Amino acid sequence: MAELLRMTNISKRFGSFYANKNVNLEVERGEVHTLLGENGAGKSTLMNVLIGLYQPTEGTISINGKEVRIASPADAVAQGIGMVHQHFMLIENMTGLENIILGDKRHKSLMLQKADDRKTVEELMERYGLEIDLDERVGEMSIGMQQRVEIMKVLFRGAELLILDEPTAVLTDLEVQGLFDIMNSLTSEGKSIIFISHKMREVMQISDRVTVLRRGESVETVRVADTTEQELADLMIGQKFTESVYEKVEEAGAPELTLKNVSYHPEVKHGGLKDVSLTIHRGEILGVAGIDGNGQTPLAELVTGLISPESGEVTGPDGAKIALFSPEAFIGAGVGNIPEDRNKMGLVGDMTVAENLVLKQTTSDRFSSGHGAWLKMGAIAEFAEEKRQENDIRCTSVNQTARSLSGGNQQKVILARELDGAPTLLVAVYPTRGLDIGATEFIHKQIVAQRDAGCAVLLISADFDEVLKLSDRIVVLFEGEIMGTYPGANPPIKEISLAMAGK
Amino acid sequence: MTKSKHTLSAEERREKTLMVLTPVASVLLALIVGAIIIACLGKNPLQGYAALLQGSLGDLPKIGKTLERACPLIFTGLAAVFAYKCGVFNLGGEGQFIMGGCATALTVFGLGLTGPAALALGLIAGIVVGGIWGLLPGIMKITRGLNEMITTIMLNYVAMYFMEFVFKNLFSDQGLPKTPAIPKDGRLPELLSAHIGVLMAIILGIVIWYVLFRTSFGFKIRATGMNQTAARVNGFPVRRLVLLSFVISGAIAGMGGSIELLGKAPYRLADGFGSGFGFDGVAIALIAQLNPIAAIVVAILFGILSTGGTMMQSVIGVPTAIIDITRGLIIIFAVAGMAMIKLPAIKAFIASIGSKSKKVEANA
Numbered sequence: 001m002a003e004l005l006r007m008t009n010i011s012k013r014f015g016s017f018y019a020n021k022n023v024n025l026e027v028e029r030g031e032v033h034t035l036l037g038e039n040g041a042g043k044s045t046l047m048n049v050l051i052g053l054y055q056p057t058e059g060t061i062s063i064n065g066k067e068v069r070i071a072s073p074a075d076a077v078a079q080g081i082g083m084v085h086q087h088f089m090l091i092e093n094m095t096g097l098e099n100i101i102l103g104d105k106r107h108k109s110l111m112l113q114k115a116d117d118r119k120t121v122e123e124l125m126e127r128y129g130l131e132i133d134l135d136e137r138v139g140e141m142s143i144g145m146q147q148r149v150e151i152m153k154v155l156f157r158g159a160e161l162l163i164l165d166e167p168t169a170v171l172t173d174l175e176v177q178g179l180f181d182i183m184n185s186l187t188s189e190g191k192s193i194i195f196i197s198h199k200m201r202e203v204m205q206i207s208d209r210v211t212v213l214r215r216g217e218s219v220e221t222v223r224v225a226d227t228t229e230q231e232l233a234d235l236m237i238g239q240k241f242t243e244s245v246y247e248k249v250e251e252a253g254a255p256e257l258t259l260k261n262v263s264y265h266p267e268v269k270h271g272g273l274k275d276v277s278l279t280i281h282r283g284e285i286l287g288v289a290g291i292d293g294n295g296q297t298p299l300a301e302l303v304t305g306l307i308s309p310e311s312g313e314v315t316g317p318d319g320a321k322i323a324l325f326s327p328e329a330f331i332g333a334g335v336g337n338i339p340e341d342r343n344k345m346g347l348v349g350d351m352t353v354a355e356n357l358v359l360k361q362t363t364s365d366r367f368s369s370g371h372g373a374w375l376k377m378g379a380i381a382e383f384a385e386e387k388r389q390e391n392d393i394r395c396t397s398v399n400q401t402a403r404s405l406s407g408g409n410q411q412k413v414i415l416a417r418e419l420d421g422a423p424t425l426l427v428a429v430y431p432t433r434g435l436d437i438g439a440t441e442f443i444h445k446q447i448v449a450q451r452d453a454g455c456a457v458l459l460i461s462a463d464f465d466e467v468l469k470l471s472d473r474i475v476v477l478f479e480g481e482i483m484g485t486y487p488g489a490n491p492p493i494k495e496i497s498l499a500m501a502g503k
Numbered sequence: 504m505t506k507s508k509h510t511l512s513a514e515e516r517r518e519k520t521l522m523v524l525t526p527v528a529s530v531l532l533a534l535i536v537g538a539i540i541i542a543c544l545g546k547n548p549l550q551g552y553a554a555l556l557q558g559s560l561g562d563l564p565k566i567g568k569t570l571e572r573a574c575p576l577i578f579t580g581l582a583a584v585f586a587y588k589c590g591v592f593n594l595g596g597e598g599q600f601i602m603g604g605c606a607t608a609l610t611v612f613g614l615g616l617t618g619p620a621a622l623a624l625g626l627i628a629g630i631v632v633g634g635i636w637g638l639l640p641g642i643m644k645i646t647r648g649l650n651e652m653i654t655t656i657m658l659n660y661v662a663m664y665f666m667e668f669v670f671k672n673l674f675s676d677q678g679l680p681k682t683p684a685i686p687k688d689g690r691l692p693e694l695l696s697a698h699i700g701v702l703m704a705i706i707l708g709i710v711i712w713y714v715l716f717r718t719s720f721g722f723k724i725r726a727t728g729m730n731q732t733a734a735r736v737n738g739f740p741v742r743r744l745v746l747l748s749f750v751i752s753g754a755i756a757g758m759g760g761s762i763e764l765l766g767k768a769p770y771r772l773a774d775g776f777g778s779g780f781g782f783d784g785v786a787i788a789l790i791a792q793l794n795p796i797a798a799i800v801v802a803i804l805f806g807i808l809s810t811g812g813t814m815m816q817s818v819i820g821v822p823t824a825i826i827d828i829t830r831g832l833i834i835i836f837a838v839a840g841m842a843m844i845k846l847p848a849i850k851a852f853i854a855s856i857g858s859k860s861k862k863v864e865a866n867a
Contacts, residue, residue: 306736328738339736348730359726359737362719372719 003065004029004192005050005081005161010059012045019045020056023218025211027161027194030187034195034203036236037213039292039462043196046213047163051076051083082154083163086170088146092139096132096149097121100156117156124155129185144175151182155191162186163194168202169270169293180206198291200229200501214238233497237464246448248489249472253282254317256425256456257303262312264298266480273298274480275312280425282317285447285457287471287488290500292462295480297340300429300460304337305330317424331360336423336455338414338431342407346414349403353395354384356402357417387416392442408439415446426450429460444470464500468493478502521844526790526797529836530804537829546819555826558814559807567696571767573806574697575600575777577704578759579784580791580798581711582752587793588715589748590728595640595655596756597781598662599633603757604764605666606632608682608772611689612674621689626761633757634750636662641749645742651749659781670772681773691766698766704799707755711795724748756784790837805830 005027012020020042027033035043048054050061052070060067063079070076076083090099101117118134125132130148138146147167154162164183168176183193183206197203203210204224211221212235219235258279265272270293280286280303290296301307302314308325315321316333331337339345347356358380363372367380384398391412395405402410411431418426428447432440447470451457461467467474471488476499483499486492538548559569579596586593593599607625610616616624640654669682676683691698715721727734727744735741760777764770783805791797812826843849 304736326738327736328740331738337736344730344732345736346733348726348733350729351726355722355726359733362722368719374718375722377717 002029003027004063006062006065007046007050008060008062010046010049010061011057012049012054013057018216020049021216023059023213023216024221025218026221027192028208029160029192030190031208032183032187032193032195032206034197034207034210035213036197036203036210036232038236038464041213041236042216043213044165045216047083047165047194047196050163051081077157077159080158080160081163082157082159082161084147084150084154084165084167086165086167088150090138090146090149093137095135095137096141096145096152097134099138099149100134100153102153104157121152121156124152127185128155128182128189130155130182142175143170144172144178147171147175147179148182159191161192161194163196165196166198167195168197168199176202198501200232200498200503203232204229212236229498229501229503230494233494233501237493237497245469246444249284249451250487250489252284252472253454253456255279256282256317257458258315259302259309260313260315262302262309262314264302264307264310266310269479270294271298272480273302273309276480276482277312278475278482278485280456280458282424282456283451283454284472285451285459285470285488287467287474288458288460288477289464289467289474289496290462290477295477296429296460296462298480299477300340300427300458303330303425303427303458304335304339334422334424336418336426338411338418338426338428340429342410342414343403347402347410350401352399353388353393353402353405353413354380354398356413357384357387357398359417361421387413387420391416408435408442411435411439411443415443419446419450422453423450423455425456425458427458427460430462431459432461432463432466464497476500518844522792522841525840525844526792526801526837529790529833529840532836533829533832536832537825540825540828541819541821544821544825546821551815551819551821551825554815554818555808555811557811558818559809559811564696565810567693569806569810570697570701570803571806572809573803574701574704574766575759575763575780576783576787576802576805577701577708577799578762579756579780580787580802581704581708581784581795582756582759583784583788584791584793584795584798585711585715585724585755586748586752587788588728589724589745590731591641591644591745591748591752592652593637593640593655593749593752594652594785595637595658595753595781596784597777597779598655598659599636599753599756600760600763600780601659601662601666601777602636603629603633603760604772604776605662605669605760606757607761607764608669608674608685611685612682616689617686618688621686622691622765625685625689625765626758629761629764630754630758633760634754636757637749637751637753638746641746644749645746666772666776667774670774676771681769682771684770685765689765690770691762698762700762700766703762704759707758708795708799711755715795756781786834789841790834792841 003026007023007025010020010023011018023042023046025046035046037043045054049056050070052072052075061070062068068079070079091102097114097118100121107113121134124130130152132145132148132152133141138149141149151162167179171179187193195207207224209221209223210232212219212232214236260277262276263274266274273295276299278286288296288299298307302309305325305327313321343349348359358367361367362375367376367383368374369376381398387393388395388398393412393416394409402413405413426447431443431447435443447457447459459467459470468491473488474486474491474496476483476496478500479502486496534552538552541548541551558565560566579600582596582599583593606628610628611621611625636658640651640658643649643654644651671680674682691700694702715725723734723739723744727739727741731741763777764772787798787801787805791801808826808830812823815821815826816823
């Protein structure tokens with residue numbers, strides 16, 4: 001088979017951080033080539049380089065053996081590269097056909113040439129077995145058909161190489177099969193596909209070859225026929241650093257929070273929970289591993305009282321069933337929360353650092369008088385200054401807005417607030433996302449210190465290394481279900497990584 | 504450089520200065536454009552502006568008149584400030600103001616009250632009914648998710664036609680389209696040539712500032728307004744706070760309507776009562792950048808333009824429309840200016856000026 005695309009020694013640097021380093025990728029005509037890697041392995045960066053959103057720091061791209069420069073997404077389209085994004089870029093109020101032809105400039109006419117374009121599109125539909133109702137508004141289409149509209153958009157612009165970014169994440173099993181049929185008919189007609197997925201089963205089923213990325217570097221390219229799921233998982237995870245930085249606890253304390261057969265929108269694979277049972281003990285860090293979007297968000301919302309389960313029950317430390325799910329009630333019961341999105345959920349960006357530090361305690365006797373009516377400005381300022389020094393929050397003043405702080409310092413503000421008054425349960429969701437090493441270390445230390453003080457900790461993170469490093473016990477979430485529970489000391493990494501991929 | 508406890512970063516200080524400077528610059532710029540228009544009409548703008556000041560602040564009675572003119576705007580401005588602080592876009596200040604006036608009229612005439620009773624009960628009725636008029640869109644928003652910008656505007660019309668029903672049908676003054684005047688002994692007393700409603704408005708502004716910035720209730724209102732999600736995650740009763748801010752905002756506007764009726768000639772409801780005050784209040788709140796104290800100042804400025812404009816018309820013979828244009832320009836410049844200083848390019852430009860001037864200082 002002839003080579004279509006070759007990316008040679010691609011590096012992309014942001015500041016001092018290499019998102020891609022000497023990555024090599026070669027795609028042949030008529031193949032499905034999978035890019036496999038953990039979160040943050042550099043897949044998105046590489047694809048953004050390919051479609052012209054980023055310029056590589058080093059390295060070359062050639063198409064059909066000819067070196068090209070892709071300076072913009074328009075260049076990429078001209079070179080026959082088309083991307084189907086995970087989140088569709090469609091206009092819901094327009095029909096399928098209108099979305100497909102939107103912005104295309106093949107006609108040198110001021111008028112839309114809908115009839116002409118419709119013929120072209122219908123031919124393509126016929127040829128590749130893409131079923132689309134061209135006159136239906138996109139907003140009324142099924143997700144599967146919306147995706148076919150996206151694929152058709154790319155084909156209509158003459159793409160030879162299609163990039164499908166986690167295309168199965170939003171589909172039902174039946175729709176996945178339909179997508180695979182389309183992919184097969186595309187490749188049999190000589191088109192090439194770069195397929196991005198985390199799901200081992202699908203990767204094995206549909207790909208011809210797999211290139212594994214790890215920490216921004218391409219590790220190896222293998223033929224699917226010559227490999228096994230286990231081998232791919234090994235390549236993807238690599239040699240994990242399992243030597244314990246923090247001592248792991250094997251004997252945990254009494255249960256603090258227990259979930260029994262809890263479900264929340266179980267029909268939604270990537271935003272629901274299905275029959276989840278787990279217990280968080282005092283003096284233990286329970287780590288939840290899993291690829292992003294497999295039920296982590298509803299789990300975090302459930303244990304902080306933001307949502308209530310549809311079925312199943314949640315019991316507190318005394319074994320009594322929790323009936324009232326509200327943030328107030330959970331905070332009152334001593335639940336500390338380091339939320340997923342610090343800017344949206346954790347901080348009020350336009351308020352000052354000091355105000356954010358007392359966000360949860362404005363009616364406490366400590367910071368207000370007259371049964372929570374008047375604020376004690378002096379006490380608040382003093383407290384804020386104390387927390388600033390204690391947690392090394394870098395700001396010129398605690399009267400600065402929280403928005404103006406760096407991510408690490410924002411997270412320190414949240415941490416200082418949540419740990420004040422010693423929570424009985426600490427829920428930490430992606431606590432170090434986007435932070436530098438120093439801030440990450442600080443936050444890890446604080447979390448472990450809470451555990452040692454007897455707090456029950458639920459750590460939810462898409463960063464597998466973080467889960468391995470901190471957890472005393474590990475559960476794996478996949479499509480809203482618990483795939484298994486594993487020890488935190490000497491964890492069976494291979495088993496866990498397969499569980500994360502749904503195996 | 505030494506770091507003291509409460510200093511702000513240079514960038515933040517610069518931003519704060521700009522936030523104050525922008526409205527001031529907008530007023531000056533609008534006055535300059537106004538002057539150009541006056542000059543184009545062949546009149547002397549300086550003479551015009553002198554007349555404007557003379558007519559609005561020339562002597563004590565004139566100052567009193569200006570303050571009375573500003574009084575309803577202070578109320579609707581504060582109503583808007585309070586609602587926006589909680590993230591509620593109450594555009595119904597006018598309706599709430601009118602309903603406050605109607606409630607006062609109905610209480611006083613309906614019960615045949617005179618003296619302090621008319622004053623006290625009329626005022627309370629105005630505040631309560633204004634609050635209820637704010638509660639309605641609040642309920643619609645938190646139970647059905649209806650956009651309050653639309654519902655409050657619609658309720659303005661309901662209030663307007665209800666008032667017409669009051670002054671035409673219920674308590675018409677001898678068949679004329681106006682209610683009788685509030686009995687003399689039931690009116691607000693005067694203090695230094697302005698009714699004491701003005702003083703009440705100013706005190707209310709200070710109270711609102713205090714509530715917003717010095718109480719835990721105000722803290723929660725502000726947090727909810729700036730980031731509702733974070734407020735919810737951190738355990739604030741967001742729905743209750745939003746509903747309360749609707750009610751309080753409505754009550755403030757209603758109190759304004761009541762005071763307008765009880766304090767200012769002709770002491771009666773008639774066509775045009777409260778007209779335009781709601782939207783002026785919104786503009787005032789925006790120019791004041793949601794600071795209650797600043798809202799008072801801006802409302803008084805609007806009062807100066809209104810009363811002074813009439814004098815300007817009679818002295819140099821330009822239409823009062825010039826003043827309306829100037830007022831409109833202040834709003835446009837202030838809002839556009841505020842949006843502009845938030846643009847990254849402008850920010851960088853200002854920062855470069857700031858650092859340059861600092862270098863100059865250092866060299867000096």
